[in-house]
Amino acid sequence: AGHVNAIRKTPGGLIRVSLALDVPGNFIISSFITGDFQVFPQRAIMDLEARLKNMSADEDTIRETVNKFFADSGARIFGVEPEDLVQILLEAVMKTAFTKYGISLEDSNHLMTVNFMPDELDKQIFDYILLPYCAKLVECDYRKIEGCTICGACSISDIYEIAGEFGVPTRTIQTFEHLIETIYEFKLKGARGYIGSCCEAFYTKHHEDFVDTEVPALLVDIDDSTCYELGEEREAYIGDFEGQTDLKLDLLIHVLKKMRDSGNLRGEVSSD
């Protein structure tokens, strides 16, 4: 058995799904659905979890099970459509697709996909890399501007080095606005997608903004407690978070190399 997770923000609140899967048999051993949504009746989530038990993990069965559950029970989650739940469940199940790339199920839970599902990874082309400024050394001269001299003092170093070897343009993102500007700038230049890194809290909060750009992205979570959890969200938004995070270097390097080897990471775009 393996555990896979997925998280999304919906108009009704945050939903987190955690599944114990029998991977060879492709069925759900158990599920755990949590979040800050409002559900009526209270026991509906428990009942839905019971319905999903031992169900096949294929897309049609999951959709049918969820839809039938809401139709039969009359249960409601305010601001959440049954299809929202289906999509989150599928996203969790499809994390198993990462194992094809030598990524463990545990590590797959640190990967997030935007504008494509994990089982469509082989069809994506990534042309640039985006990294968060919070992973740079706090005292680094480049903390608040673009660049890195590859001095080795923080986890950003290895990624700029590899990106240089691969010829893939790389940018450090300073603020939420800068992120969106950069995505559109590359989109205009013909880039087809990017590999990036950010904390799960940032991804969750801005999921819809990421989706609205219509640009496919493969995101790797970062290590350490995040400034969201530290309650410094406003500062992070304007790029003033004074803490330092660490990139999940092993996983990010593995992803970059695999994507390079499979021809999905191309960098066929100008970095100017």
Ligand code: SF4
């Ligand atoms: S590795 Fe790059 S980002 Fe990190 S401290 Fe050195 S120059 Fe700054």
Ligand code: SF4
């Ligand atoms: S929200 Fe904070 S911890 Fe998360 S990526 Fe942004 S600056 Fe880093």
